[in-house]
Amino acid sequence: MRAVRFASFGDPAKVLRVEDCPLTAPGPGQVLLRMLVRPINPSDLFTIRGQYGRLPRLPATPGMEGAGRIESLGPGVHGFEVGQLVVPLGVGGTWQEYLVANAAALIPVPAGFSERDAAMLIVNPTSAWLLLHEVLCIDPGAWLVQNAANSAVGRFIIRLARRSGVHTINIVRRRELSEELLAEGADVVLCERDPDLLDQIAQIVGARGVRYALDSVAGVSGSRLIQALGQGGQMVVFGAISRQPLSIDPSALIFRNIKLHGWWLAEWFQNANPSQVMDLLATLQPLVADGTLRAPIAAEYGLEEVHQAIAAAEQSERNGKILLVN
Incomplete structure (x- = not known):
């Protein structure tokens, strides 16, 4: 599978690479997601530069937000089904084609939500x-x-x-x-x-x-x-x-x-209990559905075009989000 990777912190134009990585099967309590849409947020760019409050162990795959569909279920996973659209919450590394995540960290996307709306639901x-x-x-x-x-x-x-x-x-x-x-x-x-x-x-x-x-x-x-x-x-x-x-x-x-x-x-998500998170998302979902909290999209790029996508995301003249899509 393709994944955006970086082995050192620095200028995204210099440190990011698109690599072929092995596909990992989900373990107990996990699911395999096929990631579809990922917005580029300032927090992603700060992380790549090594300037964010919490940094990953290197080498790493960037990306703190996105939406994907369940490709397969690991042992003991219930309440989800293959093909279901979900959002991983608090799971890093969304800038890759496939992502293994704990089922407990997945938020089911309500019917009627597009993949793009779902991908931009959290941040x-x-x-x-x-x-x-x-x-x-x-x-x-x-x-x-x-x-x-x-x-x-x-x-x-x-x-x-x-x-x-x-x-x-x-x-x-x-x-x-x-x-x-x-x-x-x-x-x-x-x-x-x-x-x-x-x-x-x-x-x-x-x-x-x-x-x-x-x-x-x-x-x-x-x-x-x-x-x-x-x-x-x-x-x-x-x-x-x-x-x-x-x-x-x-x-x-x-x-x-x-x-x-x-x-x-x-930090809010780290300190909030599950019911607080679900209450917040329940409040936001109708506001996303009616367009109040729907962001305009300026452009979309494939994973292999990540350098062009980041250049576009850092342009002050753009109106809307830059998305990485498959």
Whole structure:
């Protein structure tokens, strides 16, 4: 079978190889999946570069998300059938044709879900829902500012916030995205490059400033969000796609009582009990089905085109997810 592999951490263009690997039969309590669709997420690229919070033993196959169909069942597996579409939860190495996974880690995909919707069910929809409704717990009528608003999570935040009566200020790098995001439910769309960005935000929300902020960029962009927060405001950092550090004025923490903390989806899944996970997915599934949490797809590539796929995934101009398909 074909598998994307890397034997050292580094630039994906240099360390990734497509290799022929032996096919492993499932053992007791396991299933063999034929993987069909895998999104490329920032966490995958950080892992390949050796910059993620949890790194695999090398050599390794990347990929933290995807969907596949059951090819065969190992001894003692019940409740699943050959050909069934499933999502492996917390199972790394999805960037290969076949994957052996514990049956206990599989989530059956509801009828009516496409393979592509199923493949993108875990990372982005869960992040958006949890950040908005569990981490920040934003009340209706409050203002939230976020950067990277054109990302999949950013768009989901916009749609969920609109449903919940939360107002959003959405910061993007390309001004031409404004009409598109306004049509999705954004209250305001501003351009990252505007020198008076903070003044524009202040004119929208008033002298009290913004109460909530979501940062997935870090660097200059995230540092500016901290400045936009008012008294008692809080910002959650859940990504660092700029790969640059935040710069924080201590007076914001001292005199404005700003609260700044990080959040990691993998840690949430690690600490959640099975009923919490199933309740969350049950909440999200109808929102994926009705399109609220369905991400646009920018392009699809085969496993053998992984280098082209990663180059496309790292383009800031793209609109939508990049998928690896068989």
